[in-house]
Amino acid sequence: MAKSFCESIxxxxxxxxxxxxxxxxxxxxxxKRTVADGYGGYTTEWVEGAAFEAAIxxxxxxxxxxxEQQGVxxxxxxTTSKALNLQYHDVFKRLSDNKIFRVKSDGxxxxxxxxxxxxxxxxxxxxxxxxxx
Numbered sequence: 001m002a003k004s005f006c007e008s009i010x011x012x013x014x015x016x017x018x019x020x021x022x023x024x025x026x027x028x029x030x031x032k033r034t035v036a037d038g039y040g041g042y043t044t045e046w047v048e049g050a051a052f053e054a055a056i057x058x059x060x061x062x063x064x065x066x067x068e069q070q071g072v073x074x075x076x077x078x079t080t081s082k083a084l085n086l087q088y089h090d091v092f093k094r095l096s097d098n099k100i101f102r103v104k105s106d107g108x109x110x111x112x113x114x115x116x117x118x119x120x121x122x123x124x125x126x127x128x129x130x131x132x133x
Contacts, residue, residue: 023057025056027052027053027056027093028049029051030048030049030130031048055078056078057076057079059074059124074126076101076124076125077122077125078101078122079120080107080122080123082111082119086107086121088103089103090103100128100130101126103123107122
């Protein structure tokens with residue numbers, strides 16, 4: 001009986017991971033680089049960095065919708081594997097539509113425990129434009 005119960009739990013975890021894998025999309029980090037402009041000043045360049053996969057979902061809660069009506073940018077939840085630790089103000093691009101996102105939370109704050117079979121980490125992000133900064 002106990003063995004059957006454990007096998008059922010493992011089967012559910014495999015289904016959860018499979019569903020999460022189905023939502024993963026190709027993304028790429030966008031790194032900010034400050035370089036001398038040759039005239040004594042500096043310019044900012046944005047360069048593509050490491051590729052990764054993430055599931056990106058729009059926050060459609062009532063609070064988020066009210067915030068959008070008041071001028072707050074749309075908020076998203078970004079789910080990655082625990083191996084990728086997105087940090088506050090990291091910038092990345094979703095390749096399917098070239099939409100740019102900026103991370104609004106810290107990847108260390110929301111992840112599955114080491115003992116869990118689920119391998120995920122979540123951050124909040126906003127839509128963003130590279131000319132913002």
